[in-house]
Amino acid sequence: MDEGGRTDTAPFVKQRRKAAVVLFSVTLIWGATFIWMKQLLNALAGPIQTHGSTSVVAFLVGARFFMAFVLMLVLIPSSRRSLGTQPVQRGGALLGGLMLVGFFSQMLALDDINPSTSAFLTSLYVVMTALLTARTSDHPPTRALWWGVLLATTGAGFIEGPPHLTWGAAELVTVLSALFFALHIVATQRWTTDHDPLPLTVMSFAVVSGGAWVLMLMVTVSPGAMVDDVLTSTGVWMPLICLGVGGSFFCLLMLNMYQRHLHPVHAAVLYTFEPVWATLFGLGLGLVPFTWWIVIGGSVLVLGNVVVELAATSSVEDNTLENDSKVGSGSSS
Numbered sequence: 597m598d599e600g601g602r603t604d605t606a607p608f609v610k611q612r613r614k615a616a617v618v619l620f621s622v623t624l625i626w627g628a629t630f631i632w633m634k635q636l637l638n639a640l641a642g643p644i645q646t647h648g649s650t651s652v653v654a655f656l657v658g659a660r661f662f663m664a665f666v667l668m669l670v671l672i673p674s675s676r677r678s679l680g681t682q683p684v685q686r687g688g689a690l691l692g693g694l695m696l697v698g699f700f701s702q703m704l705a706l707d708d709i710n711p712s713t714s715a716f717l718t719s720l721y722v723v724m725t726a727l728l729t730a731r732t733s734d735h736p737p738t739r740a741l742w743w744g745v746l747l748a749t750t751g752a753g754f755i756e757g758p759p760h761l762t763w764g765a766a767e768l769v770t771v772l773s774a775l776f777f778a779l780h781i782v783a784t785q786r787w788t789t790d791h792d793p794l795p796l797t798v799m800s801f802a803v804v805s806g807g808a809w810v811l812m813l814m815v816t817v818s819p820g821a822m823v824d825d826v827l828t829s830t831g832v833w834m835p836l837i838c839l840g841v842g843g844s845f846f847c848l849l850m851l852n853m854y855q856r857h858l859h860p861v862h863a864a865v866l867y868t869f870e871p872v873w874a875t876l877f878g879l880g881l882g883l884v885p886f887t888w889w890i891v892i893g894g895s896v897l898v899l900g901n902v903v904v905e906l907a908a909t910s911s912v913e914d915n916t917l918e919n920d921s922k923v924g925s926g927s928s929s
Contacts, residue, residue, distance in 0.1 A: 607902060615857035616905070622847045627873020627915020629843040631881065632835035639831035650704070651816040655787050656828060656836065657699060658808035663840030664848070665801035667672040668794075687787035692812075694783060695800065696807045698776035705766040705773070717770040719752035719871070724778035725864040737861045744865050744904035751897025752868040755875055757889045778864070782850060791912035792811055793852040800852075803846070865904045 619685050636656060637644070668675045678684045702718065726745045730736040737745070787796055811923050826832060855863045872894050878884030 599619050608866075610705050613855050615854040616862075618850050618854045619858070620772050620869065621865060623692075623867055624873050625842045625847050625867035626867075626870040627840055627875075627877055630840045630874035631877050632843070634833040634883065636839070639829050640826060643825040643829060643909075646825065647816060647818070647822040651812055651819075651822055652826060654700075654808045654812035655823060656839075657696075658805045658812060659836060660840040660844045661801050661805035661808065663837070664844035665798060665805055666802060667841065667845045668798045668849070672794060675798045678792055678795045679798060679907060681795075682739065683791050684795045687783075687791055688796050690783055691787065692781060692800035692803025692807070694776050694780040695848075698780060699804075700808075701776065702773035702809070705769040713890075717767060718774050718777070719749050719868060720747045720771060720867060721774040721777040721781070722752075722861075722864045724775055725781050726861045727780055728782050737859070740906070741776060741861050741865075741904055743860070744900045745861060747900030747903060748865040748868040748897050749900075751893045751895070751900060752871050753893070755871055755890055755897065756848030757887060761789045766840050781855070781860050781864050782921050783865075784855055785863075788852050789856045791824045793856070797852045801850070841911055853891060862904050866899055869901070882914060 640652055701798075710907060724744050726737045726742065813819055858866070873891055875894075876882055879890070
């Protein structure tokens with residue numbers, strides 16, 4: 597408080613804005629993972645044809661998260677503490693399990709669904725996060741947050757054009773992946789607020805890596821031959837390292853460190869910038885054709901984020917006025 601007994605909001609606003617900037621940078625790198633994964637899949641056309649896409653992608657997911665796991669242990673020694681405690685093991689297993697199911701359910705549907713429909717259905721995780729938060733949180737979304745959710749979801753879903761939606765197995769599986777991504781956002785908020793996010797991050801990396809490789813062993817006839825074919829293919833190592841260091845290690849560490857300073861719905865809306873960056877990167881590399889839907893969808897998505905940011909700032913100010921009034925009434929009694 598200041599000398600007049602009023603609550604100083606500057607530290608809270610500064611912390612929230614720093615978290616928003618960091619998570620915005622996370623969406624930038626997540627957008628680049630689209631390019632890196634595309635490069636990997638192009639380089640691995642032969643092994644995918646021989647061993648199947650599920651086997652190869654399972655190995656790649658396990659490899660990138662194992663890389664992130666090792667980097668955490670080597671570069672951040674403090675992340676090793678509390679690894680043996682039950683809360684860290686439970687929380688890390690939950691976060692890792694939700695990520696693993698989300699990644700693979702989305703991946704399994706990609707062969708039978710077009711990109712615009714996948715983007716639209718995946719973006720439903722923003723709505724699901726808001727619904728989950730409304731049911732479970734002590735601070736449910738405000739009306740302004742709901743408007744931000746609507747705008748961001750619409751913008752993310754239509755940035756590649758109107759989705760041609762027909763309900764089949766692939767669409768339902770993609771919606772399932774969106775649900776698990778929403779559960780991961782809500783669970784991250786809870787566990788990283790109550791516990792040290794560093795060991796939780798290490799444990800979640802181990803769970804995703806181990807789970808992906810178990811799946812690989814279950815669906816691959818010759819795992820050794822498949823791994824050898826993947827690792828000796830030309831053009832594999834650089835995008836794989838970028839995915840491990842950037843997409844897994846940096847992005848998820850920052851998410852676990854900073855998302856707890858935002859409302860989970862605010863974070864979910866902010867994450868919708870990922871398809872914007874992916875589209876822009878694809879446009880720059882000639883992988884995505886330009887259409888006016890990019891401008892329309894991107895503008896609506898940005899508007900949704902502006903609405904959420906203004907709502908978050910207003911919420912801090914309202915809480916400050918409420919606290920000041922309590923202080924004033926307390927001092928006069």
